[in-house]
Amino acid sequence: MSSCVAYVMDYKLAKECSRIPNLKDRVLENIMKADLVDNLIKAYGLCKYMKISAAEPASYDDLTSFHSSCYIDFLREVNESDDLENVEEEEADFGLGYDCPIFENIYNFASWIGGGSLTAANILINEEAKIAINWCGGWHHAQRDEARGFCYINDIVIAIQKLREKFDKVLYIDLDIHHGDGVENAFSFSRKVMTVSLHKYEVGFYPCTGSLCDVGFGNGKYFSVNVPLQDGITDDRYFCLFERVLSLVMNAFAADAVVVQCGADSISGDPIGTFNLTPKGMGKCVERILSYKLPTLFLGGGGYNITNTAKCWTYLTSVILRKKLPTDIPDHLYFTRYGPDFDLEIDAGLRRDLNTIPEIENIIKVIAQNLSNLI
Ligand SMILES: CN(c1ccc(C(=O)NO)cc1)S(=O)(=O)c1ccc(-c2ccccn2)s1
Numbered sequence: 001m002s003s004c005v006a007y008v009m010d011y012k013l014a015k016e017c018s019r020i021p022n023l024k025d026r027v028l029e030n031i032m033k034a035d036l037v038d039n040l041i042k043a044y045g046l047c048k049y050m051k052i053s054a055a056e057p058a059s060y061d062d063l064t065s066f067h068s069s070c071y072i073d074f075l076r077e078v079n080e081s082d083d084l085e086n087v088e089e090e091e092a093d094f095g096l097g098y099d100c101p102i103f104e105n106i107y108n109f110a111s112w113i114g115g116g117s118l119t120a121a122n123i124l125i126n127e128e129a130k131i132a133i134n135w136c137g138g139w140h141h142a143q144r145d146e147a148r149g150f151c152y153i154n155d156i157v158i159a160i161q162k163l164r165e166k167f168d169k170v171l172y173i174d175l176d177i178h179h180g181d182g183v184e185n186a187f188s189f190s191r192k193v194m195t196v197s198l199h200k201y202e203v204g205f206y207p208c209t210g211s212l213c214d215v216g217f218g219n220g221k222y223f224s225v226n227v228p229l230q231d232g233i234t235d236d237r238y239f240c241l242f243e244r245v246l247s248l249v250m251n252a253f254a255a256d257a258v259v260v261q262c263g264a265d266s267i268s269g270d271p272i273g274t275f276n277l278t279p280k281g282m283g284k285c286v287e288r289i290l291s292y293k294l295p296t297l298f299l300g301g302g303g304y305n306i307t308n309t310a311k312c313w314t315y316l317t318s319v320i321l322r323k324k325l326p327t328d329i330p331d332h333l334y335f336t337r338y339g340p341d342f343d344l345e346i347d348a349g350l351r352r353d354l355n356t357i358p359e360i361e362n363i364i365k366v367i368a369q370n371l372s373n374l375i
């Protein structure tokens with residue numbers, strides 16, 4: 001059955017990396033997360049409604065379409081090195097170490113990360129589908145010449161640059177609890193890419209950027225939109241804010257395509273995140289984005305309760321496909337990971353919502369003022 005939705009699977013990412021000895025926890029966790037998502041989507045029988053595409057690895061030229069050649073050359077050097085200790089003195093120059101440790105095969109890992117979203121972008125460019133999904137993508141913190149915040153390659157920037165070969169203006173929407181700083185920085189001087197990030201903004205909360213007055217620079221002034229939030233925001237208040245902000249954005253920016261980062265660390269119960277959203281709440285934002293009827297690329301991102309992340313992205317896949325799913329988790333390879341409730345739904349927690357109505361009204365007022373400069 002032909003479908004307007006394409007689903008990119010990074011098969012080789014998991015295979016390529018699962019053989020790597022002493023792979024760092026965070027990287028391993030991301031591979032496990034991808035495997036959980038793939039298996040849950042398959043278990044719900046959603047693949048029959050999508051065109052399944054295997055990710056192609058990004059080439060050196062693809063990676064250096066955004067990242068500096070000295071950064072990518074260093075990743076290649078590490079990849080070929082048989083003694084990781086002898087590259088340690090340089091790693092700090094490229095943000096490697098701590099949150100982004102180096103490991104064997106790091107270049108191959110990077111090319112698969114970049115390749116998944118690039119494959120999805122090409123599917124939209126070639127009109128093989130109207131919507132493309134890559135839950136393995138969404139690494140929004142990586143900068144031109146350094147890894148940051150568990151992100152080695154900014155697959156989102158690489159994909160947006162590729163989309164702009166056909167679509168003049170691209171709207172980027174970031175729903176991860178963390179500010180999408182790497183994508184915003186890449187396009188902060190551009191009028192052709194509008195970045196909209198809804199995120200927690202609090203002293204000491206990574207990456208500590210994305211304030212309301214952060215609007216872009218030069219020619220790109222007012223083409224960066226930031227929605228700074230506090231702990232505990234709920235579905236209703238988040239969607240009300242999302243709807244009003246995106247209405248202002250769509251009125252000021254005639255997008256030809258949309259890219260959405262759906263970081264699941266915004267969902268209640270995440271060990272790092274402190275919002276109180278549920279997949280249904282994020283799903284209402286996805287439905288609003290689908291109503292624009294534009295070529296759209298959906299990507300993953302953060303999410304550190306990996307079974308909740310798998311539930312969230314499986315639910316969002318069903319929203320994109322307009323298929324209603326039974327809430328009982330179907331039997332499959334990882335069924336036992338979903339106990340004790342074995343339920344697809346994630347309930348909101350009891351966390352208090354620290355976002356007040358006056359603060360939300362002020363956010364809307366300031367964003368409206370800023371975007372009025374573009375009309
Ligand atoms: C580097 N950090 C990031 C960066 C990016 C993200 C992210 O998900 N971005 O979208 C999350 C944490 S950080 O300093 O906040 C943390 C490092 C390790 C953290 C941690 C690890 C386990 C449990 C709780 N917290 S938070």
Ligand SMILES: [Zn+2]
Pocket residue numbers: 176177178263265301302303
């Ligand atoms: Zn995040």
